[in-house]
Amino acid sequence: MSIRFDNRVAIVTGAGNGLGRAHALLLASRGAKVVVNDPGGAVDGRPINTGGGDHAAADRVVAEIKAAGGQAVPNYDSVADPKSAANIVKTAVDSFGTVDIVVNNAGVLRDKTFHNMTAEDFDFVVKVHFLGTAYVTHAAWPILRAKAYGRVVVTSSNSGIYGTFGQANYGGAKLAVVGFMNALRLEGQKYNIFINALAPVAATRMTESLMTPEVLDKLRPEYVSPMVAYLCSEQCQRTGDIWSAGAGTFARIEYREAEGVRIAGRAPTIEDVAANIEKIADVSASRVFRTSSEEVQAVVSG
Numbered sequence: 001m002s003i004r005f006d007n008r009v010a011i012v013t014g015a016g017n018g019l020g021r022a023h024a025l026l027l028a029s030r031g032a033k034v035v036v037n038d039p040g041g042a043v044d045g046r047p048i049n050t051g052g053g054d055h056a057a058a059d060r061v062v063a064e065i066k067a068a069g070g071q072a073v074p075n076y077d078s079v080a081d082p083k084s085a086a087n088i089v090k091t092a093v094d095s096f097g098t099v100d101i102v103v104n105n106a107g108v109l110r111d112k113t114f115h116n117m118t119a120e121d122f123d124f125v126v127k128v129h130f131l132g133t134a135y136v137t138h139a140a141w142p143i144l145r146a147k148a149y150g151r152v153v154v155t156s157s158n159s160g161i162y163g164t165f166g167q168a169n170y171g172g173a174k175l176a177v178v179g180f181m182n183a184l185r186l187e188g189q190k191y192n193i194f195i196n197a198l199a200p201v202a203a204t205r206m207t208e209s210l211m212t213p214e215v216l217d218k219l220r221p222e223y224v225s226p227m228v229a230y231l232c233s234e235q236c237q238r239t240g241d242i243w244s245a246g247a248g249t250f251a252r253i254e255y256r257e258a259e260g261v262r263i264a265g266r267a268p269t270i271e272d273v274a275a276n277i278e279k280i281a282d283v284s285a286s287r288v289f290r291t292s293s294e295e296v297q298a299v300v301s302g
């Protein structure tokens with residue numbers, strides 16, 4: 001049975017290049033009406049003159065979708081401001097009547113070691129990745145809630161989950177979207193709004209300078225998009241998970257918590273921690289929690 005998105009309206013942010021373009025093309029090829037959002041700009045979010053102006057990125061992808069017989073409209077607003085983010089959702093409603101799917105993909109890089117990173121480099125990256133995800137999803141949320149249907153994807157990164165040198169701003173923002181997802185999983189579930197996080201690996205302008213041509217060839221963005229499209233489908237009943245996807249490899253990522261050590265019957269001391277640190281750190285026997293209250297309960301009961 002093929003998975004289709006007929007009569008579904010999808011917003012893909014940052015869809016003018018790389019992964020977003022591949023997600024938009026795949027969703028449209030399976031019948032989705034797609035808002036191709038992209039204000040254009042360079043990898044660091046600064047303007048570039050691309051000949052067609054900054055609208056060229058979104059326009060190109062809309063033209064590709066239409067040439068393949070699909071339906072799409074461009075939108076050039078930034079996700080990084082509440083008003084312009086709301087306008088992305090308005091474009092979906094004005095053009096196609098509603099929104100069913102939100103793929104938060106827009107991203108920028110401002111890499112620097114922490115001691116060289118300016119507050120502006122921090123603010124900008126957090127604004128696009130984290131606040132941009134929150135603003136666009138927030139504008140779509142009342143519509144998804146009212147119709148009791150929604151599929152939302154946030155784009156995290158192995159940089160936030162595992163760490164990358166020089167990406168304190170980016171890594172922080174990329175894990176912020178996971179915390180955001182964890183709350184919306186609980187709030188959206190009874191409205192049939194499912195939200196998942198993607199941790200992609202792909203050859204795009206963001207990563208092309210970091211890898212050899214042979215490796216880049218294995219990392220085509222379109223090898224990631226089936227995961228995203230599945231998470232956006234009616235068939236997907238999973239919510240609140242983190243999914244790694246790249247080079248044709250797909251895998252769920254999960255946190256675990258060590259069984260740890262309980263000091264009972266008296267106040268624990270610093271020396272208790274020091275004496276037990278290896279056991280506290282040992283995750284060979286570990287537990288997985290699905291909500292913060294589950295974890296608190298386990299901590300309290302030992």
Ligand code: NAI
Nearest residue numbers: 014017018019040078079105106107157200201202204206
């Ligand atoms: P890309 O640079 O090719 O695409 C990002 C797109 O976002 C660009 O078209 C850009 O114009 C757009 N964008 C930037 N600021 C925006 C804003 N304020 N509003 C709307 N759109 C905006 O990069 P790539 O690799 O396709 O990245 C897509 C997403 O995947 C990003 O969130 C990135 O952080 C994430 N990611 C990518 C990885 C990779 O291996 N390529 C690894 C982990 C995460």
